[in-house]
Amino acid sequence: MSQSPALALRWRLAWHLGNGRLALYCGLAIVLGWCLLALCAPWIAPFDPLAQNADLRLAAPSLGHPFGTDNFGRDILSRVIWGARIDLQMALIGVIFPFLLGTCIGAVSGYVGGLLDNICMRLVDIVLAFPFLVLMLAIMAILGPGLGSFYIAMALVGWVSYARLIRSQILVLKQGDFALAARSLGFSHRRVLFGHLLPNALFGSVVFCMSDAVLVLLNGAAVSYLGLGVQPPTPEWGTMVAEGQSFITSAWWICTFPGLAVVTLAMGFSLLADGVAELLGDRT
Amino acid sequence: MTTLLQVNDLHVQFPAPGGGLLNLRPRKVNAVNGASLSLAAGQALGLVGESGCGKSTLARAILQLTPASSGQVLFDGSDMRQGNRLDIERLRRETAMIFQDPYSALNPRQRIGQILAEVLQVQRKVPAAQIPARVAELLGLVGLRAELAERKPGSLSGGQCQRVGIARALAVEPRLIVADECVAALDVSIQGQIINLLLELRQRMGLALLFITHDLGVVRHLCDRVAVMYLGRIVEEGPVAEVFDDPRHPYTAALVQSIADIDPARRLPQHPLAGEPPSPLQPPSGCAFHPRCRHALPECGADIPPSHAEGGRYHACVHPRLPC
Amino acid sequence: MSPALLQVRELSVIARAGQRDITLVDRLSFDLGQGEILGLVGESGSGKTLACRGLMRLLPSPNLRLEGQAVRLAGNDLLRLDKAGMRRMRGRELGMIFQNPSSHLDPLMRIGAQIAEGIRLHQGASRREARAEAIEVLRQVGIPDPKTRVDSYPHEFSGGMRQRAMIAVALGCNPKVLIADEPTTALDVTVQAQILRLLLELRDRRGLSMILISHDLGVVAQTCDSIAVMYAGRLCEHGAKQALLSQPRHPYSAGLLACHPATRRHAGLMNTIAGQPPLLDALPAGCRFEPRCPQATPDCRAQLPELRVIAPGHRLACHTPLLAGGLS
Numbered sequence: 001m002s003q004s005p006a007l008a009l010r011w012r013l014a015w016h017l018g019n020g021r022l023a024l025y026c027g028l029a030i031v032l033g034w035c036l037l038a039l040c041a042p043w044i045a046p047f048d049p050l051a052q053n054a055d056l057r058l059a060a061p062s063l064g065h066p067f068g069t070d071n072f073g074r075d076i077l078s079r080v081i082w083g084a085r086i087d088l089q090m091a092l093i094g095v096i097f098p099f100l101l102g103t104c105i106g107a108v109s110g111y112v113g114g115l116l117d118n119i120c121m122r123l124v125d126i127v128l129a130f131p132f133l134v135l136m137l138a139i140m141a142i143l144g145p146g147l148g149s150f151y152i153a154m155a156l157v158g159w160v161s162y163a164r165l166i167r168s169q170i171l172v173l174k175q176g177d178f179a180l181a182a183r184s185l186g187f188s189h190r191r192v193l194f195g196h197l198l199p200n201a202l203f204g205s206v207v208f209c210m211s212d213a214v215l216v217l218l219n220g221a222a223v224s225y226l227g228l229g230v231q232p233p234t235p236e237w238g239t240m241v242a243e244g245q246s247f248i249t250s251a252w253w254i255c256t257f258p259g260l261a262v263v264t265l266a267m268g269f270s271l272l273a274d275g276v277a278e279l280l281g282d283r284t
Numbered sequence: 285m286t287t288l289l290q291v292n293d294l295h296v297q298f299p300a301p302g303g304g305l306l307n308l309r310p311r312k313v314n315a316v317n318g319a320s321l322s323l324a325a326g327q328a329l330g331l332v333g334e335s336g337c338g339k340s341t342l343a344r345a346i347l348q349l350t351p352a353s354s355g356q357v358l359f360d361g362s363d364m365r366q367g368n369r370l371d372i373e374r375l376r377r378e379t380a381m382i383f384q385d386p387y388s389a390l391n392p393r394q395r396i397g398q399i400l401a402e403v404l405q406v407q408r409k410v411p412a413a414q415i416p417a418r419v420a421e422l423l424g425l426v427g428l429r430a431e432l433a434e435r436k437p438g439s440l441s442g443g444q445c446q447r448v449g450i451a452r453a454l455a456v457e458p459r460l461i462v463a464d465e466c467v468a469a470l471d472v473s474i475q476g477q478i479i480n481l482l483l484e485l486r487q488r489m490g491l492a493l494l495f496i497t498h499d500l501g502v503v504r505h506l507c508d509r510v511a512v513m514y515l516g517r518i519v520e521e522g523p524v525a526e527v528f529d530d531p532r533h534p535y536t537a538a539l540v541q542s543i544a545d546i547d548p549a550r551r552l553p554q555h556p557l558a559g560e561p562p563s564p565l566q567p568p569s570g571c572a573f574h575p576r577c578r579h580a581l582p583e584c585g586a587d588i589p590p591s592h593a594e595g596g597r598y599h600a601c602v603h604p605r606l607p608c
Numbered sequence: 609m610s611p612a613l614l615q616v617r618e619l620s621v622i623a624r625a626g627q628r629d630i631t632l633v634d635r636l637s638f639d640l641g642q643g644e645i646l647g648l649v650g651e652s653g654s655g656k657t658l659a660c661r662g663l664m665r666l667l668p669s670p671n672l673r674l675e676g677q678a679v680r681l682a683g684n685d686l687l688r689l690d691k692a693g694m695r696r697m698r699g700r701e702l703g704m705i706f707q708n709p710s711s712h713l714d715p716l717m718r719i720g721a722q723i724a725e726g727i728r729l730h731q732g733a734s735r736r737e738a739r740a741e742a743i744e745v746l747r748q749v750g751i752p753d754p755k756t757r758v759d760s761y762p763h764e765f766s767g768g769m770r771q772r773a774m775i776a777v778a779l780g781c782n783p784k785v786l787i788a789d790e791p792t793t794a795l796d797v798t799v800q801a802q803i804l805r806l807l808l809e810l811r812d813r814r815g816l817s818m819i820l821i822s823h824d825l826g827v828v829a830q831t832c833d834s835i836a837v838m839y840a841g842r843l844c845e846h847g848a849k850q851a852l853l854s855q856p857r858h859p860y861s862a863g864l865l866a867c868h869p870a871t872r873r874h875a876g877l878m879n880t881i882a883g884q885p886p887l888l889d890a891l892p893a894g895c896r897f898e899p900r901c902p903q904a905t906p907d908c909r910a911q912l913p914e915l916r917v918i919a920p921g922h923r924l925a926c927h928t929p930l931l932a933g934g935l936s
Binding site: 334335441443444471472473474475477479480483499500501502504505538541542543545546547551552553556557558560561 | 652796797798864865868870878880881884
């Protein structure tokens with residue numbers, strides 16, 4: 001039955017206020033919690049993350065060192081807290097650049113169409129033809145290890161998903177009545193594309209951003225694990241897992257706690273993505 | 285009365301699917317196939333036909349929103365198909381369009397006020413300081429309260445959204461409004477309100493109206509003249525009352541007969557028009573209507589029928605008058 | 609008229625929205641006789657489609673639930689049947705056709721197979737018998753050359769032919785009652801007349817009873833025996849076509865009639881009903897049409913009018929009915 005949208009909206013709102021917002025709030029709480037920890041690291045972390053203590057090598061979790069210490073005697077809890085700074089930064093910057101690049105290319109490609117669209121989409125196909133991680137590692141191997149090259153590699157490889165998403169949305173929207181209406185009112189192409197079509201096309205990508213942050217985080221950890229990302233002794237979760245690997249049987253805590261940190265943050269982003277999807281879904 | 289819009293022998297082609305594996309033999313669909321019509325300033329012309337007959341495409345080609353492949357579109361004397369930028373800009377300033385689906389024609393992320401203000405701003409209709417006042421005035425003109433400017437389309441009813449669409453068209457201060465099935469998606473009780481609004485605005489502002497619809501009942505209320513379209517061609521045109529009372533083309537006659545009257549005594553026609561509109565991909569030879577036509581003669585399948593024009597009426601059929 | 613074939617008593621469809629219930633169809637009652645065509649008329653959101661989905665116990669969302677006294681058909685109370693029993697009723701006793709045939713036919717299955725599926729299921733026919741029966745049904749719904757068309761896919765049919773094919777699928781199960789939900793809305797006007805003609809012929813030939821849902825009084829006027837007008841989830845008037853169209857007693861029925869575009873032959877302002885239908889989660893306490901009603905009195909605002917019989921076969925829910933002498 002077709003109802004007035006106003007009514008349908010109210011129904012959905014009522015339903016969401018009941019239970020659907022849970023994902024949003026949980027996700028927000030987890031992500032904000034990690035942000036807060038990262039910001040307050042100098043005051044919260046009980047020890048210097050880089051300070052080594054030869055007497056306390058591979059100490060098991062205790063009251064003094066709740067997460068234990070690693071093979072250099074560094075406090076794992078402090079390293080996890082300081083590591084949040086690097087990992088959050090990686091997730092943020094590693095998502096924003098591909099997002100911006102992909103959105104611009106996808107939007108223009110879908111709107112203009114024709115030859116330009118063909119060129120862009122073949123470029124996407126080429127990038128997609130390589131396994132994601134292999135391509136990233138190749139680029140980083142050329143640029144040299146470090147966070148900077150990680151961001152550049154992320155942008156060069158990650159934009160394709162956003163370009164595809166946005167392009168398909170724009171292709172649908174530009175057939176729609178309100179695009180035609182805007183053109184019939186004498187609006188310029190730039191205004192139609194960036195003022196009217198793009199805001200309506202962004203919904204999917206914004207949600208994808210959140211889930212992509214999880215992927216970027218795991219990628220960053222993987223790259224660091226392979227020794228191409230963040231360099232030791234900087235505290236970063238992926239690197240820490242890599243370092244703890246050789247002690248996995250004797251000192252489980254070295255890998256486990258940074259690993260749990262990655263998992264909780266990733267889960268936070270996932271929940272946030274679900275919540276934002278539902279919230280934005282209501283607005284349209 | 286001066287002629288505002290004159291369309292001569294307009295053709296619009298679209299590429300069709302099925303041109304072979306590598307598209308070596310590209311196929312074309314003739315969506316509009318030599319349509320001609322004219323509209324005087326302040327006049328309302330109803331363009332009727334079944335879905336897929338090309339009436340919406342014709343409207344878009346007239347407004348230069350879809351490229352035509354040949355023919356002329358004269359707006360106020362100058363040919364828009366020459367692609368002169370100044371001409372197109374003038375066309376945009378003096379024409380506006382109203383759409384079928386009131387929701388999808390409005391950007392769901394903009395507030396009603398923004399939607400109207402943007403038009404005023406882009407077209408520089410009023411100084412920036414007066415935009416809010418003009419927005420309120422436009423809303424008043426279409427019978428909406430000024431508070432609605434703060435709302436988004438999703439929270440309005442279909443009828444209210446259609447009024448916003450009309451207000452947006454009026455913001456342009458057009459001389460010609462093209463309305464594409466603008467009441468088809470509305471409930472009957474709301475349809476009448478929108479038709480009356482258009483009637484009122486026409487009288488008050490001297491607007492010319494090209495009203496595209498499949499509903500002949502609506503045309504009778506709103507329009508001075510009516511043009512009937514079948515498979516890309518205009519098959520009959522003339523003053524509404526004359527065409528309805530004395531249709532000359534058998535297709536028009538069938539349409540008039542199929543108006544769903546509310547007369548309990550009236551039964552369904554015993555033998556309704558058989559068949560269905562043909563696909564524009566495989567148009568019949570000669571008169572496109574001949575496979576369904578009760579009065580078809582052998583020559584109907586061979587040649588495009590001659591057109592008869594007399595006393596402000598036009599029709600394209602071998603029969604100068606319908607045989608009884 | 610023979611005793612009613614289908615008896616609907618106080619059927620309600622209720623939606624759960626957060627903490628409260630919204631009544632989308634409110635205590636609908638009517639009878640449908642053998643071979644009768646009932647037109648169910650109303651605007652979008654009036655609950656006409658939902659009511660019929662409720663009859664089939666096929667509500668579109670788990671948030672909706674059905675309440676009611678009884679829905680009696682062929683000696684069964686549909687509301688009391690278990691799931692398997694209800695499945696046996698669907699198709700065999702109650703068939704349904706929809707507005708958009710392209711989305712209600714399986715695009716990957718031949719037309720003949722779709723018809724035969726129901727025949728085999730409900731009549732236990734063999735594959736060959738079912739195919740022969742399918743060809744016969746296709747012939748009955750006016751598909752030319754049914755022997756070859758039985759092996760076509762839906763996309764090979766035009767819009768009107770697909771609607772005929774969908775009717776054939778429903779008829780294959782040989783139902784007693786056919787619910788047609790806006791069967792001609794998606795069709796061109798000239799094809800619409802053909803389909804309506806077909807429905808009338810099927811009634812005459814098979815003695816089929818039908819509920820024809822439509823927003824268009826014109827369509828209903830040409831085909832139905834009786835008309836039920838719904839507004840905001842409630843039945844406001846129900847009577848024989850002749851009586852209801854020539855002398856509507858409910859101001860809403862009269863308004864709908866007056867503002868139909870085909871009603872007046874000449875140019876000029878159209879009649880309208882001011883305002884718009886109420887939101888179903890913010891219904892007026894009294895008569896639901898009261899805010900738009902030219903006849904409204906304080907009584908109408910205070911008290912919901914109940915449906916009562918005002919003449920044999922004519923029921924009305926209004927405190928201030930129009931006079932029987934016609935429109936003033």
